[in-house]
Amino acid sequence: MPDQATALPLDDKVLLDVKGVGRRFGGLVALANLDVAIRPGEALGLIGPNGAGKTTFFNIIAGAIPVSSGSIHLDGEQISGLSPDRIAGKGIARTFQNIRLFDEMSVLENVLIGRHRFFRASLFGLIFRTKKAHAEENLSKEVARQVLERVGLADKMAQPARSLSYGDQRRLEIARALALEPKLLLLDEPMAGMNPTEKADLSRLIVELNRSGMTILLIEHDMKAVMGISKRVIVLHHGEIIADGSPDAVRADRTVIDAYLGRRG
Numbered sequence: 001m002p003d004q005a006t007a008l009p010l011d012d013k014v015l016l017d018v019k020g021v022g023r024r025f026g027g028l029v030a031l032a033n034l035d036v037a038i039r040p041g042e043a044l045g046l047i048g049p050n051g052a053g054k055t056t057f058f059n060i061i062a063g064a065i066p067v068s069s070g071s072i073h074l075d076g077e078q079i080s081g082l083s084p085d086r087i088a089g090k091g092i093a094r095t096f097q098n099i100r101l102f103d104e105m106s107v108l109e110n111v112l113i114g115r116h117r118f119f120r121a122s123l124f125g126l127i128f129r130t131k132k133a134h135a136e137e138n139l140s141k142e143v144a145r146q147v148l149e150r151v152g153l154a155d156k157m158a159q160p161a162r163s164l165s166y167g168d169q170r171r172l173e174i175a176r177a178l179a180l181e182p183k184l185l186l187l188d189e190p191m192a193g194m195n196p197t198e199k200a201d202l203s204r205l206i207v208e209l210n211r212s213g214m215t216i217l218l219i220e221h222d223m224k225a226v227m228g229i230s231k232r233v234i235v236l237h238h239g240e241i242i243a244d245g246s247p248d249a250v251r252a253d254r255t256v257i258d259a260y261l262g263r264r265g
C-alpha cells in the first residue's frame with residue numbers, strides 16, 4: 001500500500017502528470033489506465049517483473065510510442081502526442097537500456113551531438129556562422145564541459161567513446177542526457193551489465209544529481225541499487241500499479257512479493 005508519510009510531495013507542484021494513460025499492443029494491455037504524479041526533486045524508482053510495462057511507460061513519456069488513451073502533462077503543458085524531439089526540447093531527457101553512443105566520436109562530441117539535435121540554430125545561421133549560431137555553439141561547449149565534469153569524465157573529454165570502460169560509457173550516456181538541461185531525467189536500467197564497484201559509483205552519482213535538484217525516474221532491476229537511490233518506488237505488474245510508496249513499504253508489501261514470486265496472476 002502507498003506509504004503516505006514518505007510518498008508526500010516535496011511541494012504541491014506536479015512536474016509530470018500522467019493521467020489515465022493506457023497502451024495496447026493489439027489485444028495486449030501493456031499499460032492500464034495509469035495515474036502517476038511526479039513532483040519536482042523526486043527520485044522515483046519504477047520496478048516490476050519482466051514484461052510489467054516499465055519500458056513501455058518510459059517510451060510513452062518520451063514520446064517514442066503514442067498513448068492509446070489518457071494524457072501526459074509536463075509543467076502543466078500537454079506533451080502526449082508530441083514527437084520525441086519536441087518532448088526532449090521541453091525538458092525530458094533519457095538514457096537507453098542498450099548504450100547508444102557514437103563509438104568513433106570523442107566523449108565531448110558525443111555530448112555535443114545530443115545537444116545540437118535539440119538546440120540547433122537555423123540552417124542559415126550554421127552556414128553563414130551568424131552571431132547567434134556562434135553563441136549557441138559556445139554555450140553548448142560550456143554546458144558539455146560542465147556535465148562531463150559532473151559525471152567525472154572531464155579528463156577523458158578528447159578520447160573516442162569506444163576507449164571508455166563500460167561503466168564510463170554509461171556515465172557518458174547520462175552526461176549526454178544532462179546536456180539537454182532537462183527538468184526530468186529518465187534512466188532505463190543504468191546498472192545493467194555493471195560490476196558491483198561500477199554500480200556503487202553510479203548509484204552515488206545518481207543520488208548526487210538528485211540532491212542537486214534533478215528530478216529522476218529510474219527503471220532498475222538491481223533492487224539494492226533502486227531501493228538505495230529512490231525515495232519513492234512504484235511497482236508495475238501486468239501494466240497496473242500494485243504499490244507506490246517508500247522503499248521499505250514496497251519491500252514489505254505482500255502483493256509485491258507475490259508478484260515477484262509469480263503468485264499473482
Ligand SMILES: Nc1ncnc2c1ncn2[C@@H]1O[C@H](COP(=O)(O)OP(=O)(O)OP(=O)(O)O)[C@@H](O)[C@H]1O
Binds near residue numbers: 055
Ligand atoms: N512493440 C510491441 N509490440 C507488442 N508487444 C509489446 C511491444 N512492446 C512491449 N510489448 C509487450 O508489452 C508488455 C510490456 O513490455 P515492457 O517491455 O514495457 O515490459 P518491461 O516491464 O519493461 O519488461 P523488462 O523488465 O523485461 O524490460 C510485454 O508483454 C511486452 O511483450
